[in-house]
Every structure is written in structure tokens, then in C-alpha cells.
Amino acid sequence: MRTPSGLAGAAIVALMLVLAVVGPPIWGDRAELIDPVAALQGVSAAHPLGTDNLGRDILARVLVAARLSLLLAALATAIGAAIGVVLGTLPSVLPRRLGRLVSSTVSALVAFPGLLLAMFTAVVAGLGARGAVLGIGVALAPAFARLTQTLAASIAGSDFVAAARMLGVSKATIVRRHVLPNIAEPLILNLTVMIGASLVGLAGMSFLGLGVQAPGYDWGRLLFDGFARIYVNPMVALGPAFMVVLAGLGFNLMGEALAKSATRSTVPKGAAPAAPAPEAGEADPEAVLEVRNLTVTFPGGVTPVREVSLTVGPGEIVGLVGESGSGKSLTAYAVGGLVPYPGVVGGGPVLLDGQDVHALPATERRKLLGTSLAMVFQDPMASLNPALKVGGQLAEVATVHQGATRAEAWQRAVDRLGHVRISEPARRARQHPHQLSGGMRQRAVIAMGLMGVPRLIIADEPTTGLDVTVQREILRLLREVTEESAAATLFISHDMAVVGSLCDRVVVMYAGRVVEELPADRLVSGAAHPYTRALVASVPDMSADRSLPLASIPGRQPGPAEVGEGCAFAERCALSTDRCTATRPPLEEHGKAHRVACWEAS
Amino acid sequence: MIIKGLTVRFGAFTAVDDVTLEVPEGRIVGLVGESGSGKSTLARAVSGLVPYTGEIVDGDGVQMVFQDPYASLNPRMTVGASVAEGLRRPTPADVERLLGLVSLPPQLASRYPRELSGGMRQRVAIARALGASPRLLVADEITSALDVSVQGAVLNLVRGLRAELGLSMLFISHNLAVVRYVADEIAVMREGRVVEHGPTRQVVETPAHPYTRDLLAAVPRLPAP
Amino acid sequence: MFVLRRLLRFAAGLAALMAATFAMIHLIPGDPVRAALGPQAPPDLIAARRAALGLDDSLVRQFLDYVGGVLAGDFGTSFLSGEPVGQIVMDRLPNTLSLAVLATLVSLLVGVPLGLWAAIRTENGRNRGTEVGFTTGTGAAVAVPEFLYSIALVVVFAVVLGWLPPAGKAGALSYLLPVAALSIGPAALIARLVRAETARELGKDYVRLARAKRLPAARVHLGHVLPNALTATLTTGGLLLGGLIAGSVLVESVFAWPGLGMRMTEAITQKDFPVAQGVILVYGAIVLVVNTAVDLALAVLDPKSTIKES
Secondary structure: OOOHHHHHHHHHHHHHHHHHHHHHHHHHHHHHOOOHHHOOOOOOOOOOOOEOOOOOEHHHHHHHHHHHHHHHHHHHHHHHHHHHHHHHHHHHHOOHHHHHHHHHHHHHHHOOOHHHHHHHHHHHHOOOHHHHHHHHHHHHHHHHHHHHHHHHHHHHOOHHHHHHHHOOOOHHHHHHHHHHHHHHHHHHHHHHHHHHHHHHHHHHHHHOOOOOOOOOOOHHHHHHHHHOOOOOOOHHHHHHHHHHHHHHHHHHHHHHHHHHHHHOOOOOOOOOOOOOOOOOOOOOOOOOEEEEEEEEEEOOOEEEEEEEEEEEOOOOEEEEEOOOOOOHHHHHHHHOOOOOOOOEEEOOOEEEOOEEHHHOOHHHHHHHHHHHEEEEOOOHHHHOOOOOOHHHHHHHHHHHHOOOOHHHHHHHHHHHHHHOOOOOHHHHHOOOHHHOOHHHHHHHHHHHHOOOOOOEEEEEOOOOOOOHHHHHHHHHHHHHHHHHHOOEEEEEEOOHHHHHHHOOEEEEEEOOEEEEEEEHHHHHHHOOOHHHHHHHHHOOOOOOOOOOOOOOOOOOOOOOOOOOOOOOOHHHOOOOOHHHHHOOOOOEEOOOOOEEOOOOOO | OEEEEEEEEEOOEEEEEEEEEEOOOOOEEEEEOOOOOOHHHHHHHHOOOOOOEEEEEOOOOEEEEOOOOOOOOOOOOOHHHHHHOOOOOOOHHHHHHHHHHOOOOHHHHHOOHHHOOHHHHHHHHHHHHHHOOOOEEEEEOOOOOOOHHHHHHHHHHHHHHHHHHOOEEEEEOOOHHHHHHHOOEEEEEEOOEEEEEEEHHHHHHOOOOHHHHHHHHHOOOOOOO | OHHHHHHHHHHHHHHHHHHHHHHHHHHOOOOHHHHHHOOOOOHHHHHHHHHHHOOOOOHHHHHHHHHHHHHOOOOOEOOOOOOEHHHHHHHHHHHHHHHHHHHHHHHHHHHHHHHHHHHHHOHHHOOHHHHHHHHHHHHHHHHOOHHHHHHHHHHHHHHHOOOOOOOOOOOOHHHHHHHHHHHHHHHHHHHHHHHHHHHHHHOOHHHHHHHHOOOOHHHHHHHHHHHHHHHHHHHHHHHHHHHHHHHHHHHHHHHOOOOHHHHHHHHHHOOOHHHHHHHHHHHHHHHHHHHHHHHHHHHHHOOOOOOOOO
16 A cells, blocks of 8 residues: 555545535535626636636536535445445355356356446436446446455355354354455455546546536536537646546555555565675585585575585485475575576575586576576476477477477477377377376476486476376486486475485475485484484384374474574474574584584484 | 265266275274375265265264365454354353364464464364364365474374374375374275275285275385485 | 357347347336427327337237347337438448457557566566556556547647547548547556566466576567466457447547447437447447457467356
């Protein structure tokens, strides 16, 4: 609501309301004063907007007309809203078939221009203010009915209404307690916009001569009278036109701002500079991917990734694990250069095959990452473009980066689809994503990464939405692809069992930092950090002891802006001491290929 | 509760096909299956949320806890009001007792769902269901939307409630390891039918149906130390 | 299957429309003929007119006659001029349709690029200034009705500057002002819609993947995002054409444009009910045809058409 347009809208609406109250008592006499001598005058000091055919002052009439214009608009809105709410709630009350008839009638009417409905109603109800108000009310009703219906249906279908039904709460109570409170606010907000619309609609009706009739006058009627003289005295029409525009705008802007403030959450402001890069350590010549001290910051001191260092060798799969908010996905995106605005990646370097990715000129970086970075996301349906054929989405990598012709690229796409064991690859390539099964889609996404020669594969929860049998196949495929291409694979997951069964090494993140890094086969018995141990023990696997309770970690992970000086996990840790809360433990060697950041690590 | 020949059809599609299943008093029956196997539809039919054909013996007093704790609480009702929904004459003491059952502090009663974490919301949903003194609690994927660090706590709570209140439960999950951990018996569903049903140990260790064997083989396992 | 259902719905809509326009005459309080001819009209003239219109027959008979007449192309005759309504429609309709079609094209050609540009520029809350300017500007443009744009355009370009003809239909130049007046609001509406749809698409994984593939920005936006953003836009674009046909009623009045809308307004104010009835029926039928055609076109264009049956 505190946007400039919202405030302007509110100010205009307030002004209009004041005018509607004080207009007639102040300027009423002047507006009715007939002065034949001054008839049909143009703009003058005495009559800033001129006079009408009886010599009445048009400015006074415009100001006085505010009351009638707003009143009629409010009436039409009330009629439209009343009809709309009734029509909108009927389908949920009536028997199923009848309800469906009502709702399909409503949707047919929504697609019908409001003005036609208004004119139809006006013909039946007769010329004049009554007909116009009824007409505009009827015209507004279908949209309001649709809104009511959609809102009510979404609440009626919600889990909490299902729960209430099971608890034996009566239908009337469900409507009163659950449905109405949740739909009232959006409906009321919508009324503001609706008043603006009916004001403008009524002005249109009066302007056509179908609305308010002489001697009554609203803005539309003044416009109708003034329009005949527009070639001689444009001002006589522009005065009322200006008022209609102003009022219409005011209600509209205010309504939109209200609706927005009801849905929008606040966005933190102010940019934080990226943290200075601590000095880089020695580069590992064997590694395919080497990341040093990577930091991601967002405005407002939000730092979801803090000084993360990673090394992945050829053909190696490294699991990045942690709860949501630990920064595991953002770390991977920062490595791939895909952090969304306004995030800032600091630290570094990110070395891919020894080349500093971020130091490369833009065109070279595009080409390098375009052909050597493969990404796999959680939802394979969302990661394929629903509007394009599968084959085309693969082929474009080759045409854009490898200079292939369309035919060559297509050929390669079919070949790659076959390589990930999609049957009938040539036919599948011509299909759209929705024609493929979930597992096949994920294979197609992996095949897309194989169009070039992948050096780095980033897989972000690639099997979370899939069934276990499909998951097994996708994991196998990832393993194969990583080994045959000798790529480095970063596998992000919250599922310790999946990570343990697939990965070579595991990197555990907590509140933006790496807290432990260890070989996957040591997860069960060799984890040194209390957080890692709790993570492993809090979710049962097939060998969990059923007679023992699972581990649970009390409290919650600090947010990316709340991380303090000491160990971020100290608050939830059973082993924590004063030292833990005061000083953050560094990530240090802890046996072979094992590093841990904990003062109390055993 | 005994389900006899239960069938659910959506138009031409048969989601649950002639399922017969018994949930004995005081036991947890785990229901596993892949997406589209009909397990959630069966849960909704048992809870009276979708129409079905067939017979359910002793089918009253069923309450359900849903997967998404963010959608299952009315955002405009306090935790206390939500928990009290199943009570005839709710008193603050009742609400406090129910919150206590799920290990939540009584002060939470005046809070709104938006102030709660996912795990806490799921506890509130369980407390609300317990308020109606259900004879059967249906839990539909209640941990799959939760963060790893709180899943263990919710599963412990489920087992604790069974031990404390002798609650019968139909526990639905796609995760065999989770079902194995909480359930006394396991029923395996595929394409709308129950293909195998038996004591947990038997189903996990000596599965009879090839599909069960397939599922078990696909479950990812942590490498043994 | 979808096509058949949609055509069935079209037929049902048409039937409902005919019933409504037929009922219109009978819902008017009092005797429509007397209302039209005025209180001084001689009784025998009124009786003759009533007989000619068949108003003395039973309602069912009248309705059947009406439907039969409409299907045979007979929309009745004007109370006042005696002209057949079908002839009036044939004379006026092309002028209205040409305005509406041109305005639809202009709104799409302006609105789609504008919305796409705004969405890309303000992705993830970048360029707050552009966002505020865009939402305020288009919000204001949508809130102003087309007949006020018409008046403003006439005043500026015809009265003050004298560059363009103020009214009437004479040559290509005379189209400029009415088409502009009709297009401003819809263009702004489409721009808002395209921006919202595009912003939604930009957040999806396939866009992230396209960016991970390092496709050029133009290819990501035009090749990947636009086709998906357009589906929803075209649905509204189609409804828009229907809305524009109706919106032209007011614009025609301002520009004295010899279209159907002007004639309808005249008929309503003069209580020439058969003309009003016939023209409203034609307007409604056109809207039905357009909406059906849009749905069918989308079903063909969109491989996984998700048009919801309601």
C-alpha cells in the first residue's frame, strides 16, 4: 500500500469522497443558476469551464455531479457484488448438476463483453439512471461471481476444510469459520477496483444518452451535453472527462495497491558488498572442479553461502547434503554461474579443469560452460520446456555452441537420447515433454547435458519426486555418465541414504558453511560432526534398529542473516561448550580424506 | 477396522480396485506403493473424503493427517482454535492436554500457523486429529514435506502415541524404510490393488510378491561400515 | 472430442442468446410498440404494427417464428424506417469489424513486446524504477475508458492541431484516431498480462536450464519463454477481440463512425426495438464465434492444451 501509486490512489479517492459530501451544499445553487445572457459561453474568468445552453456554470456542475456519479457507481457495485456473490456461491450449495450449470453459465457470461450485458439490461429496464445502474451492476456480476467461485473452491478443496469435515464440523460452520474469513479480504479489496469500473461504465452509459437524463446530471451526462460543442469549446467536455478519469484512476490504483499489499511479503533492501576473498590455497592439479572460499551474498546482510571450498576429481560424485536453507543448492548454482539477481558471488576462484571460470572473457565463458556444464533439476517436467519438442531442446546446444547444422544437431540429439537408454529415440525426439514419463524426462535432461562433453554435472535433488524404482535407474545413469565422461559431479540431496549409496564423498553443509567432508562409506560409523551424526540417525534406513527412537535435532537452523560469531550449530548441539558459542571452529583435517569443523569432534 | 472390497473410480479410471485390508486394534499398518498406486486415494476413501463402493466395517471415528502441514491448517485460526475443532465443548485445559500429547508447549495455543515451523505444524495437525478421539488415524505421507532434521522427531511421536494411547493407524508412505520403522504390518499397493500384506519383518525379509522384491531392491541403502 | 464439446457449447450459447434477445422485447414493461411510436400514435397504426410483428400470437408461436426467422436471415424490420434489420447489419458490420480487428492487432503488437521487455528488465526485482513506472503507467492506461481516449484524441489531433479528421469514415487516415483510442487500454492490459506470465515462466527450471546451457539471451526469451507466456495471453487476446467489438460502440459514437454500434445506440434511444434486438443478437453471436474460434485455435496450437473445462 505504501507505493507511490497506492498513495496517489488513496489521496484521489479521499478527495472524491470529500467532494461528494461538500459539493452540493457549496456549489449547488451556482450549478442551478440559469443565466440566459451567459448561455453557451467558452472559458472565461467567471466561468473557468464555460457555461451550458442555459448559462449555468459548468465547473460548479462538474463539482456538484461528484455526489451523484459516486453514488450511482456505489449502487451499481453493490448490485454487481450481490449478484456475483450469490452466483459464485450457488455452485457449492446446489446439487452437483445444477451447480455445474450455474458455473458454466457464469463462465460463458464472463467471456461476454460487459457493455453488451449493460445495454441489454438497460433496454429492458428503460432509459435513465435506474436502467444504467442495473445494467452496469449486471455487467460486473459475472466477473465477481467467477472470483468468488474460484476463491471459495480453492478454500473448500483445502486440507484444513477436509480435516474439519472429518472432525464432524457442520457445513454451515465450515462456511462461517473457514471459507468466509479466507475469501472476504480478496473480495473486499476487489470492490475498490469494481467501483472504479462502474464509475467509468456509468459515465459511458450516460455519454451514450442511455444513463442519467436531464434535468439530472452526472459526469457522463455533462460529457454528453458538452461533446456536441467540442469543436468550438473543447473545455466544456474536458472538465467532466477529467473528473471521470481522475476518479476511475484513483479507485483503480488504490484497489491494486491494496490487493498487492495483501499478498506481497517485504523484500529486504540495501546491498551488502561481497565479502573479500580470503587468500586461495594451492590448486590441486588432479581436480576437475576446484572451488576456493566461495561466498554468496544477498542485499541486507543475507549470506547463504560462506567461504565454501570444494574439490571434485575426474569421475567423482560428491554429495552436498544439509537441510533446506543450508546453502547447498546456492553453492552449486554459484559454481555454475547461475545465482539469481540480486545475489552476488564473492571469493573464488572457481577452477574448471584448471581454468578460472569467472576470469574468462564473457564469450569464452559462455562457450565453455555451455558445452561442459550439465544440470539436472528436481522436477523433470519443469526443466523441459513444455512448448518445444524434446529433440529441439537438446539440439539447440549443438547449433548455438558447436556450430552444427540443424540436421547434424538433431542427429546428435537422437543419438544422445539413445545413449541414456530412451527407447525409440528418433520418435521420442519428435515428441513434447508431456508425452514422456517422469523417468524418461529426467533421462532426456541428462542427455541434454551430454550434447557437449560434460566436465561438471550439477544434479539438484534429481530423484526426489521420482519413484524408488525409477530413482534407482536415474542414479545408475548418473554414475555411468560421470565415469565415462570423467566429469566432476555435484549431487545435491537431503536424502542421506541416496547420497550414501551413490556418492564417493559427502560434503555436509550447515547454515552456509561446510561442517564436515568425508568419504561416503564412513557416513554411518565414521562421521565426526554431531550434526552429521544426527542427520544420519534422524531418518531411518532399511537397517535402522526398530527398538530405538530416532535421533531428533531440537531447535532450528539459523537463517542466512542470523549467523553469529561462534559455531552455528552450537545452539542445537548436545556437546556445545562456551568455546563453541564464542569461536567458530575451523574446518580441519580429521584423518584420511576427512575434514571436520567442530571443537568437540571425536 | 476392516475394509472389504473397496473400489474407487474416477470416471473411467479405477484408482482403487477391490481392496480388502484389516487394520487391527492398536496396530500400525503401513501402506507403501509408488505414485499412482492408489494409496492416497484409499486413505481418502477410508476417511470419507471420496465416494467409494464396497464395505468398511467399524469405519467411524477415522481422522486423517495430511502431507502438507502448510495447507492443512487454516491460516486465520489460532493453533488453539484449530486443535479445539474436534472437541465437543473445548476448554483451555483440553487444548493444553492435546498440545502436551504432541509435545508442544501450551503457550502455542494463541499463535497462528504462520509463526510455526513445518514440524510444529504437523504436530498441531496430529493434536487436532487426536481431539476427536479417533479409533483410527490415517497418516498420509506426513513426513515427506518435512526437513530431514525433524522427520525423526515426528516418527518418534507417531510411535509414542501408539504406545501411549493404543492408537490404530494406517500409515502411508512411499518410503519403505520409514514404513518399516514405524509399522507393525506392511501392505504393498500397486495399480490400485494390494499385492502383498503381512507382518513387517516378513514382508521386508521374505517378500512373497515379485513387485515387493523389486521395490525392496530399489531402496537406496547407506553403505555398511 | 474437445472440438465436439466446444461446438456443442457454442450451439447452447447461441440458443441462450436467441432466447435472451427474444425475451428482451417481452420484458420491456408496457407495450413496446406504443413506447416506440409515442402516446399520440393512432390506435389503428399501433394495432397494425402489432399484428405485423406477430405480437398478438401466443408466446411459443412467436418464439418459434423468431428463431425460424433468424435462422433464415430475417432479423425483423425497423419500427421507424421500415428497413429490414438484416440489411442494416450487412451495411454496418464491416465498418465495426475492421475497427475491432485492427485494434486487436495493434494492441497485441504493442502489448506483447512491451510486457516481455518489462518482465525481463524487472526479473527478480531488478530495476525497481521500471517496475513502478510500468505498473503505474499501464494501470492508469487500463483505468481510462476508450471513449475518453477518443475525446482526448479528437481534441488534440483534430480540433487543436487539425491534423486528422475529427469524425466519419473517409480513407485510411480516418482509421488512425478510432483505432488508437480503442487500442490503448487493451494494449496496456496485454502488456501487464504478458509481464505477469513471463515473470512466472522466467522462474521455472527450464529457463534455468536454458541459461545453464548458456543460450543467448534472445534465444532464451524469444525461443523458450515467449511461446509459453503467449498461451495465456492469446486466450485473453481472443476475449479482447470480443470486448473490442463491444467497446467500439462508444468509440463509434464519438467519431460518428458508421458502424453497428452507432446504429444500436440510436435504436435504443429512439426505442426502435427490433433494430436494437437484431443488433444485440449479432454482437452476441460474433462474440460467441470469436471465443469458440480462440479456444479451438489454442487447442490446435498448444500440444498439451490445458484449457480448463468449466
